[in-house]
Each structure stands twice: as structure tokens, then as C-alpha cells.
Amino acid sequence: MVDVARAAGVGLGTVSRVVNEDPNVRSYLVERVNEAIAALGYRRDERARQLRRGVSGTLGAAVRGISRANPVLRAVERVARSNDLMVLATSTEDDERLEKEVVMAMCRQGFDGLIIEPTAARHDYLVPEIRAGLAIVAFDRQMRGAKVDHVICDNRLGIELAFRHLVDHGHSRIGYIGDFERIFTGRERANAFRRCVARHGGSVDGLVHTGGDSDPERIGAALDAMTSKRWPVTAVITGNANCTIQTLARLRSEAHAPAVVGFDDDETALLLRPDLTVVAQDSEAVGRTAVELLRERIADPGLAPRRVTTPVQLIVRGSGKLPPR
Amino acid sequence: MVDVARAAGVGLGTVSRVVNEDPNVRSYLVERVNEAIAALGYRRDERARQLRRGVSGTLGAAVRGISRANPVLRAVERVARSNDLMVLATSTEDDERLEKEVVMAMCRQGFDGLIIEPTAARHDYLVPEIRAGLAIVAFDRQMRGAKVDHVICDNRLGIELAFRHLVDHGHSRIGYIGDFERIFTGRERANAFRRCVARHGGSVDGLVHTGGDSDPERIGAALDAMTSKRWPVTAVITGNANCTIQTLARLRSEAHAPAVVGFDDDETALLLRPDLTVVAQDSEAVGRTAVELLRERIADPGLAPRRVTTPVQLIVRGSGKLPPR
DNA sequence: CTGAAAGCGCTAACAA
DNA sequence: TTGTTAGCGCTTTCAG
Numbered sequence: 185m186v187d188v189a190r191a192a193g194v195g196l197g198t199v200s201r202v203v204n205e206d207p208n209v210r211s212y213l214v215e216r217v218n219e220a221i222a223a224l225g226y227r228r229d230e231r232a233r234q235l236r237r238g239v240s241g242t243l244g245a246a247v248r249g250i251s252r253a254n255p256v257l258r259a260v261e262r263v264a265r266s267n268d269l270m271v272l273a274t275s276t277e278d279d280e281r282l283e284k285e286v287v288m289a290m291c292r293q294g295f296d297g298l299i300i301e302p303t304a305a306r307h308d309y310l311v312p313e314i315r316a317g318l319a320i321v322a323f324d325r326q327m328r329g330a331k332v333d334h335v336i337c338d339n340r341l342g343i344e345l346a347f348r349h350l351v352d353h354g355h356s357r358i359g360y361i362g363d364f365e366r367i368f369t370g371r372e373r374a375n376a377f378r379r380c381v382a383r384h385g386g387s388v389d390g391l392v393h394t395g396g397d398s399d400p401e402r403i404g405a406a407l408d409a410m411t412s413k414r415w416p417v418t419a420v421i422t423g424n425a426n427c428t429i430q431t432l433a434r435l436r437s438e439a440h441a442p443a444v445v446g447f448d449d450d451e452t453a454l455l456l457r458p459d460l461t462v463v464a465q466d467s468e469a470v471g472r473t474a475v476e477l478l479r480e481r482i483a484d485p486g487l488a489p490r491r492v493t494t495p496v497q498l499i500v501r502g503s504g505k506l507p508p509r
Numbered sequence: 510m511v512d513v514a515r516a517a518g519v520g521l522g523t524v525s526r527v528v529n530e531d532p533n534v535r536s537y538l539v540e541r542v543n544e545a546i547a548a549l550g551y552r553r554d555e556r557a558r559q560l561r562r563g564v565s566g567t568l569g570a571a572v573r574g575i576s577r578a579n580p581v582l583r584a585v586e587r588v589a590r591s592n593d594l595m596v597l598a599t600s601t602e603d604d605e606r607l608e609k610e611v612v613m614a615m616c617r618q619g620f621d622g623l624i625i626e627p628t629a630a631r632h633d634y635l636v637p638e639i640r641a642g643l644a645i646v647a648f649d650r651q652m653r654g655a656k657v658d659h660v661i662c663d664n665r666l667g668i669e670l671a672f673r674h675l676v677d678h679g680h681s682r683i684g685y686i687g688d689f690e691r692i693f694t695g696r697e698r699a700n701a702f703r704r705c706v707a708r709h710g711g712s713v714d715g716l717v718h719t720g721g722d723s724d725p726e727r728i729g730a731a732l733d734a735m736t737s738k739r740w741p742v743t744a745v746i747t748g749n750a751n752c753t754i755q756t757l758a759r760l761r762s763e764a765h766a767p768a769v770v771g772f773d774d775d776e777t778a779l780l781l782r783p784d785l786t787v788v789a790q791d792s793e794a795v796g797r798t799a800v801e802l803l804r805e806r807i808a809d810p811g812l813a814p815r816r817v818t819t820p821v822q823l824i825v826r827g828s829g830k831l832p833p834r
Numbered sequence: 835c836t837g838a839a840a841g842c843g844c845t846a847a848c849a850a
Numbered sequence: 851t852t853g854t855t856a857g858c859g860c861t862t863t864c865a866g
Contacts, residue, residue, distance in 0.1 A: 185859060195837035200861060208835060225637045230617040231556045232859035236842050250575035250598050251583045257576040261600055270614055272597040273575050275586055289595055292555040312550045433780055452777050455758055510843060520853035525845060533851060557843035560858050 185226065192220035203228055234294055243478065244290035245273040245299040246283065253451075256323055259471025260299055267479065269296070280304040291318060297478040302327045305366070319481040321474045325368035331489040333477040335470050339369060342463040342496040343376035346421045346445040349461065349504050351384065355419040355443060356508070359390075359410040361431060362423025363397040370394055373423045373447060391417065397426035404434050411442065418508035419443035425450035432456040443506035449499060459502035469494045510551065517545035528553055559619055568803065569615035570598040570624040571608065578776075581648055584796025585624055592804065594621070605629040616643060622803040627652045630691070644806040646799045650693035656814040658802040660795050664694060667788040667821040668701035671746045671770040674786065674829050676709065680744040680768060681833070684735040686756060687748025687772075688722040695719055698748045698772060716742065722751035729759050736767065743833035744768035750775035757781040768831035774824060784827035794819045 189199045194213060201209050202217040209217075220226070234240045243264050247257055250273045257273065264271045272295070276283035283303045287310070290298055297319035308329035314320060320332040327334070350358050360377040363370030374394050381388045390413065393406035410417045420442050422428040428446035432453060435441040446453055449464035473492050481487050514524045519538055526534050527542040534542075545551070559565045568589055572582055575598045582598065589596045597620070601608035608628045612635070615623055622644035633654040639645060645657040652659070675683050685702040688695030699719050706713045715738065718731035735742045745767050747753040753771035757778060760766040771778055774789035798817050806812050 189837095196839095196860090197837060197862080198835090201836085204861085210835070213836085225641060227617055227637070227641065229560070229619060229859050230614070231560045231619045232842090233861075234842095235554070235556045235560060235844090236859080236861045238842080244597075247576075249583070250586070251572075251579035251581075252576070253578060254576035258574070261575070270599065270611065272569075272599055274595065274597055286595065289555070292552055294554060294556045312552070316550060316552065429780065452780065455754065455777065455781060514853095521855095522845085522853060523851090526852090529845085535851070538852085554843050557858085558845075560860090561843080561845045563858075 185228070187224055188217065188220045188226045191224060192216045240294050240296050241268065242270045242272055242295050243297050243299060243475070244293060244295035245271055246276050246287050246290060247273060247299075247301045248278050248303065249275045251275070255467035256301075256471045256474070259468045260474055261471075263472045263475040267475065269475075271299075276301070276303050278303045284309055296482050297321070299323065299474055299478065300327070300332075301325065302368075307332075317485045319478050319485065321477045321481070323470055323474050333481060333489055334491040335473045335477065335494060336491070337465045337470065337494045338496050339372040340376040340379075342447055342465075343373050343421065344380055345496065345498040346447070346461075346463050346504070347377065347380040347384075349445060349498055349500070350419045350421070350443060353443070353505050354508050356384075356386070357391075357415055357417045358419045358421060359406075359417035359442075360392050360394075360421050360423065361403060361406050361427050362392075362394045363427065365394050370397075370423065377421060377423075394423070397424055397430070400430050400434070403427060403430040407431065407434055417442055419445070419504070419506070422446045424448055425453060428453045428460070428462075429456065432460070440509060441506075443504050443508075445498075445504045457503060461501045461504035462499050464497050464499050466494050466497070510553070512549055513542065513545045513551045516549060517541045565619050565621050566593065567595045567597055567620050568622050568624060568800070569618060569620035570596055571601050571612050571615060572598060572624075572626045573603050573628070574600045576600070580792035581626075581796045581799070584793045585799055586796075588797045588800040592800065594800075596624075601626070601628050603628045609634055621807050622646070624648065624799055624803065625652070625657075626650065627693075632657075642810045644803050644810065646802045646806070648795055648799050658806060658814055659816040660798045660802065660819060661816070662790045662795060662819045663821050664697040665701040665704075667772055667790075668698050668746065669705060670821065670823040671772070671788050671829075672702065672705040672709075674770060674823055674825070675744045675746070675768060678768070678830050679833050681709075681711070682716075682740055682742045683744045683746060684716045684731075684742035684767075685718065685746050685748065686728060686731050686752050687717075687719045688752065690719050695722075695748065702746060702748075719748070722749055722755070725755050725759070728752060728755040732756065732759055742767055744770070744829070744831070747771045749773055750778060753778045753785070753787075754781065757785070765834060766831075768829050768833075770823075770829045782828060786826045786829035787824050789822050789824050791819050791822070 185199050186196060189196045198213060199217055202214050247254060261271045274286050280303055291313045300322050302322050302325045306329040307327045310330040322332050323335045362374050365371040365374055374392055378388050395402045422431050425448040429452055446460055446462045449462045453460055510524050511521060514521045523538060524542055527539050572579060586596045599611050605628055616638045625647050627647050627650045631654040632652045635655040647657050648660045687699050690696040690699055699717055703713050720727045747756050750773040754777055771785055771787045774787045778785055
């Protein structure tokens with residue numbers, strides 16, 4: 185920039201003003217500066233700019249996996265963009281150590297705010313960062329040990345809607361296949377399911393199968409266990425998209441498949457079974473809210489931590505209406 | 510940092526040395542500095558560090574979409590990580606304007622190198638950046654107007670393998686459904702297919718259907734056109750994962766479906782048809798090579814632009830062996 | 835309206 | 851081994 189100033193025969197400040205489109209510069213100077221910029225191939229260094237200005241106009245996102253379908257992240261990017269914020273994302277691979285590493289790196293990076301899909305069991309390591317004024321929002325899963333804003337869908341209601349729908353269609357033995365219960369959503373949904381069964385006056389014995397959601401063997405075994413018993417289930421609720429897909433893949437060749445309601449409205453699952461009834465999250469709302477909370481907190485870091493519950497909705501397409509047999 | 514120095518009663522340089530784990534510091538000073546750091550909740554500003562040091566240890570990635578399956582980006586992240594490089598990614602949404610915007614933003618960001626899945630028709634806007642010494646590598650698609658390193662799979666061989674496989678199993682009327690030909694891979698693969706047909710002594714009339722790959726209508730129409738004619742095709746090659754999925758979804762209920770060979774080994778497609786024969790890219794190799802090329806170019810910016818063609822492989826699972834009828 | 839100078843937080847070269 | 855100092859490239863007072 186100093187070279188540009190020299191070449192244009194102006195002061196450093198003037199170049200800066202031109203680059204930042206300050207209207208208070210004589211037009212012939214603007215021209216001279218722009219010529220010098222073009223001639224020297226000058227481009228401004230964003231780091232130096234941010235260092236000086238204190239804000240970056242950039243949000244950091246640490247999610248389970250970039251290169252993995254994630255409608256929330258999609259919405260986050262869209263909304264951020266419409267607010268002139270750039271989103272730079274990296275993967276945690278759902279690995280505690282890696283998550284801490286990349287999140288800490290992002291903390292030092294000087295982003296205006298961080299959007300995190302939490303993996304770690306506890307997030308005490310973020311306490312100093314939050315105290316230092318960094319804006320952080322968690323989505324989908326809850327963070328323990330750090331008071332940050334949360335955007336989480338109504339897992340409990342989702343399961344209740346699915347359960348009630350199946351009961352309404354005559355099912356009384358309903359099974360559940362879900363993710364690991366050490367993961368927030370896996371735990372929430374499994375517990376919600378248990379409550380539904382209890383309230384309905386039944387026993388959960390043999391009805392709740394949780395574990396790795398990308399393990400076909402495990403899902404197959406769960407289905408076998410629930411269908412080959414003396415009182416087999418007539419319907420199954422699947423706790424997330426992966427469980428749903430594995431279940432549908434397994435059930436495809438089955439003659440008398442149980443009714444199915446899945447949690448999460450997933451493209452792939454719909455390909456497998458176009459009439460799949462699902463509990464759909466409003467991913468758009470989750471993403472939008474996450475960015476909004478972040479912007480509010482950036483504007484006022486003193487805000488008390490908030491927790492927004494986003495709606496879920498039962499989308500009835502047919503697979504839940506299969507009568508018990 | 511200056512506060513830490515004061516609190517610890519040491520010089521600025523010593524704090525820097527401690528923070529950077531320089532071994533040449535008396536241990537009692539290390540301790541005092543670390544105490545001060547803890548007490549003050551100090552954390553180093555990465556921007557200032559990078560500004561001063563000149564390197565960032567970070568790679569920028571501009572891809573079609575984070576939050577979209579992308580095995581190459583997955584590999585890129587893995588390999589980069591194993592080389593102590595962080596990857597920060599953002600989406601271009603396959604939109605020319607947006608691509609230019611985010612890529613330019615990344616250029617100014619001071620990343621050590623950029624990995625781009627190109628969208629724009631031309632990339633002349635990158636010429637000054639490259640001249641300024643920025644390391645850039647393109648993957649999957651070719652960049653026009655800017656001389657950068659490329660990693661691209663052997664599209665032509667892939668189509669040839671698929672074609673030959675079908676011919677070997679008795680097919681003589683083979684159709685092709687692929688992506689827009691304005692997109693590099695769409696064009697390359699369609700042309701390779703045309704060459705195959707010509708070499709085989711046939712006419713391509715009515716056999717090549719290219720267009721939007723996520724438009725079910727279009728794919729359905731293409732299939733209708735190719736199966737309801739006087740000499741219907743007995744086999745179809747699909748030009749990318751999306752085309753394959755749409756095709757399989759459409760063909761699912763068909764009594765006498767044609768043989769299918771797909772380009773790209775896609776999880777979802779396999780769910781739809783477990784015996785799907787595909788041309789598989791070595792995404793791992795693409796990602797690994799991209800990072801390697803970038804590292805080499807960072808080390809020596811004077812390198813001539815290179816172009817690496819990564820291998821493809823026919824994975825025979827059965828769907829290509831369906832006899833013509 | 836423009837230029838000069840200070841300083842964002844850090845590292846590296848130089849002295850001590 | 852340690853402290854001091856000079857920038858990295860930029861924005862932003864503050865004079866003029």
C-alpha cells in the first residue's frame with residue numbers, strides 16, 4: 185500500500201480511503217490511486233485490515249463434517265451471506281480431540297463468531313474464550329460446561345408426534361432404533377420414546393435399540409430382534425436419518441415390513457421409500473436462528489445465554505399408516 | 510501479550526518465546542509467564558502472528574458446496590491435517606459470481622494455498638493472484654484463463670471402460686445421460702461417449718442426453734425417449750452420481766429395465782441398486798494429490814503448472830451384465 | 835480534503 | 851539467555 189501511495193504520489197491515508205471507497209476523496213486522486221493499484225497489482229491484506237479494525241466479517245463453523253449433507257449449515261451459509269458475513273467451515277469428524285483443536289484454532293483466528301455442532305462431552309475449555317467476549321452458538325446438540333446460546337429442535341415433541349401417529353393407526357407394539365445415547369440427540373430421543381411407551385402403559389423391554397447409526401449389522405440385529413419375537417413390533421420409529429436409511433435398506437426385501445416413521449426428512453431415505461412418514465426439523469429455522477443469535481451476541485456480548493427450541497413437524501406420507509398385522 | 514510480559518515481569522520477547530515453546534528459556538521464567546497467561550486469560554492472536562510470520566498454516570477450499578457429500582474434500586482435509594495444515598472451506602454453490610467473490614476473499618485472506626473446484630467459465634481474475642505468488646490447485650474441473658495445477662480423473666477412460674463393458678456383454682444400442690455440457694466433466698464425458706459410439710461404428714442420434722443433473726423430469730424424459738423408440742437402447746451409461754440416482758429411482762418400478770453403468774461410486778446409488786456397476790474415481794488420490802501439488806508449489810512458486818490425471822476403475826457388481834433383450 | 839504518524843498484536847533481529 | 855526494537859500492512863486519529 186505504501187508502494188501504491190508512492191506511485192500515485194499521495195499519502196498512505198488517501199490510498200486507504202480510496203480502497204475503502206470513502207467518498208471524501210477528490211476524483212482525480214481516486215483515479216490516480218486506482219491506476220497505481222492496477223499497475224502494481226496491489227491487493228489489500230485482509231489480516232492486517234482485520235487486525236487493525238478488530239472485526240473480520242467472518243463466521244467460523246465447526247461441524248461434524250463438511251463434505252456431508254448438512255441442511256443447517258446450508259442455511260447458515262445462506263443467511264450469513266445475506267448479512268455480508270462469510271462462513272469458513274472445518275470438520276470435527278465427531279472426534280472430541282479434533283473438535284477441541286479446530287475450535288481453539290478458530291478462537292485464535294479472530295472470527296466474529298463461532299457456530300459449533302458440538303461433539304465433546306464437555307466444553308469447559310471454551311469458558312475463557314467466552315469470557316474474553318467471543319460469540320458462540322451451538323446447534324443440534326447441547327454443550328455442557330460452557331454457557332453459550334443453543335438452537336435445538338424439539339426432539340421430545342418429534343418423538344411424541346411419531347409415536348402418537350402410530351398409535352392412532354392401531355399400533356401398540358412400537359420399537360425404536362436410534363443413535364448412541366452418549367450423543368445428545370440420541371439420548372434425548374430415546375428417552376422421549378421411553379416416556380411415550382410408559383405413558384401408554386407399556387414396558388420398553390426389548391423395544392429400544394440404540395448404538396452406532398452407521399452400522400448396518402447393528403441395525404439389522406435390532407430389526408431381527410424386534411420382528412422375530414413372540415410379540416413382534418408392528419411399527420418402528422427410527423431416531424435419525426442414518427438409522428432410517430439403514431432400516432429401510434434392510435426392510436426393502438421384507439414381505440411383511442413394519443410401519444416406519446423416521447426422524448429427519450432425508451432425501452436419500454425418500455429415495456428408498458417415497459411414502460416415508462417423517463418428523464421433519466426446520467433446518468432453515470435452525471440455521472437462520474443460529475446466525476441471528478450470533479449477530480445479537482456480537483452486538484451485545486453481555487446477553488444472557490439463550491436457548492431456542494425450533495419446531496418439528498410430522499410429514500405424513502403413508503409409511504406410518506401401514507396397519508398392524 | 511504486553512500485559513502478560515508486565516505481569517510476569519519479563520520482556521515481550523520472552524513471552525513470545527514461551528508461547529512458541531522455544532526451549533531456550535529458563536524454566537522458572539517459563540513458569541512465571543505461564544502463570545501470568547493463565548491469570549490474565551491471554552490467548553494469542555493468530556492474525557497478528559500470521560501477519561508477522563508470513564505463513565498461515567491454513568489452506569482455503571472453495572467447493573461447490575460444503576454440506577454436500579464430497580469425498581475429495583474429505584481426503585483433502587485428512588491429508589492436510591496430517592501435514593499440520595488446517596482447511597477452511599466455503600461454498601461456491603456452483604455460481605459464477607459467488608465463486609469469484611469467495612475466491613477473491615480467500616486470496617486476500619492470506620491462506621498458504623487455495624483448493625478450488627471451479628465453476629466459472631473463465632478464471633482470468635486469478636492471473637494477478639497467481640503472479641503475486643499465491644498457490645492454487647483446481648480439482649475435478651478444468652480452469653480456463655489461469656495457469657494453475659490441476660488434478661482431474663481420467664474421464665475419457667472411465668467412459669470407455671463403461672462402454673466396453675456393456676459391449677462385451679452383448680449391448681449394441683447404448684444410451685448416455687449426463688450433466689450439462691457447459692460443465693467440464695459433463696462435456697468431457699459426453700464427448701468421450703460420442704467417440705466410443707463412433708468408433709464402434711454407430712450413430713449417436715438420440716443416444717446422448719445431457720442437461721441438469723438434478724432434474725428428475727429431464728432424466729425421466731431422456732429415459733422415456735431411449736426406451737420407447739423403435740430400436741430402444743438396452744443399456745444406459747449415467748454420467749455422474751446425480752444422474753445415476755435419478756435414473757435408478759426412475760427405473761425402480763420398471764419391468765424390463767436396461768442395463769446400467771454409472772460414473773462415480775456413490776453410496777446412495779448403491780442403496781438403490783446394490784449390484785450397480787460403476788466407474789469409480791480414486792477420490793482419495795485426487796484429494797491427496799491436490800494437497801501435495803499445493804505443498805510443492807508453496808515451497809517453490811516458480812514451478813510450471815502441472816496436470817495430474819488420476820486413475821479410474823470399473824467396479825463390476827452386476828448391473829452391467831444384464832443381457833440385452 | 836489530504837498527509838503524517840500512531841498503533842492493532844505479534845515475531846525476529848539485534849544487543850546486552 | 852533475555853530485553854529492546856523494528857516492522858508485518860493496514861486503518862484511524864489528528865493536524866493542516
